[in-house]
Amino acid sequence: MQDQEKFLIAFFESYVDSFTGLTPEQQNNFTIKKEHSLRVTDNACELANYLELDDEDKKVAFTAAVFHDIGRFKQLVDFNTFNDEVSADHAEFAVEILKEKGVLKNWNEELQHLVFVAIQLHNKLSIPKKITERELLHAKLLRDADKLDILKVLTDYYTDKSNPPNHTLTWELPTATKVSPRVAKEVLAGKLVSKSEVKSELDVKIMQLSWVYDINFKPSFEILFSNRFLEKIYSTLPKNDGIFDIYRKVKVFAENKLMN
Structure with missing residues (x-):
């Protein structure tokens, strides 16, 4: 792992660990989302290698994946749910956090923009038609990497009968x-x-x-x-x-x- 990648992972983990006073269920969900984000990053890197992306685009794919769900932690603390429909858009939370903390302040504007767009679109029903090919590439890549790991988390939960009920995964429906x-x-x-x-x-x-x-x-x-x-x-x-x-x-x- 390169120094820049280590820095981004370290920032992510430090941010997650900054939340205190969590209930046992919230702590469990923090762990689920933290581990999910790191696995999505692995998926994104695998897809980026398959697509033979250049180093710049690999950096964008890695960074968007690391931070795509960083808004989930604030969402869970503020609303005690992962359901955007009854709380707030966690993707917008993520972009706000990255901008507020200046995590990518030393990047050029185009690469920052690509990261932000990929994150903003990862949880939307569909991708808008009026975006650039490079934006589309990163939106598709992150959506695939994310969905594949969400399916892993959910199928593990659904099929293991020993798991306690988790309302954040079933939306209390x-x-x-x-x-x-x-x-x-x-x-x-x-x-x-x-x-x-x-x-x-x-x-x-x-x-x-x-x-x-x-x-x-x-x-x-x-x-x-x-x-x-x-x-x-x-x-x-x-x-x-x-x-x-x-x-x-x-x-x-x-x-x-x-x-x-």
Whole structure:
């Protein structure tokens, strides 16, 4: 790891550790998000190497990944939730923190801008059409790196019955046996499910299955299948024809992306 990368990691860890007086649940969620950020950074570096990016773009990819969720810690302390819909946009929090702390003050403006744009777009439903190719590259790269690790965190939580309930991962939504009609319609139409349409824990999981429509690079699909993320989510769902149709739709889509 280069000196600059060590500095960025050290700043990130120091910032996270600066929060005190946390409840045991908050401390657990801090640990989850801290470890998540470091794994997303590993994913981003792997994708950057696969794409044969130059050193400058690798630096942007690394930095955006390290700090993409730094706003989560303030969000959890202020609102006790990771749900942006009922609290605040954690991506905007992240950019505000980086600017306020001057972490990238010695970088040129273009590279700072690329980091900020990638972070701002990593949690949005879709990427705006009117952005540059370089902005698009970094937005896609971070979104893939982030989604892949979120799927790891969630599938570990869903499939390990010894895990205590964690309302920040389930959004404190009610359970259900049927998918909300609009959620089902969106995913079967090959579209990402919007958080605003989610009404239950079941809808949350269907939304997560729909993320395959927003994965951009072949090695990302390789990671998706090698870790059996789709299969693990499906294994926790009620078994009926409607849910099987959704699972089959997203799995076939992902298989085609992997093969082509």
